[in-house]
Amino acid sequence: MVVPPLDLDAEAEPTGGYRTAVGTVLDGPGRLAHADLALAPLDEIETPPDHSRALLAVST
Numbered sequence: 001m002v003v004p005p006l007d008l009d010a011e012a013e014p015t016g017g018y019r020t021a022v023g024t025v026l027d028g029p030g031r032l033a034h035a036d037l038a039l040a041p042l043d044e045i046e047t048p049p050d051h052s053r054a055l056l057a058v059s060t
Contacts, residue, residue: 001054001055001056002037002040002041002056003025003057004037004058004059005026005029005030005031005032005057005059005060006030007031007032008032008034009031009032009033009034010033010034012032012033013033014033014036015033015036015060016036016039017060018032018036018037018040018058018059018060019060020040020057020058020059021056021057022051022054022055022056023054023055024055024057025057026057026058029060030059030060031060032058032059032060036058036060037058040056044056
């Protein structure tokens, strides 16, 4: 399951980057553009992780 931050911003300019945490949420402001959130699952598909079937938090 991919978990976005509370401040998921449709108007934010994409940065092309993000950070992740497995099994927990990320600290910090957590603002993220929709485009950056879309990168996370695509990257997971292209590079299979060691943490399948887990909560994946995504943030800036």
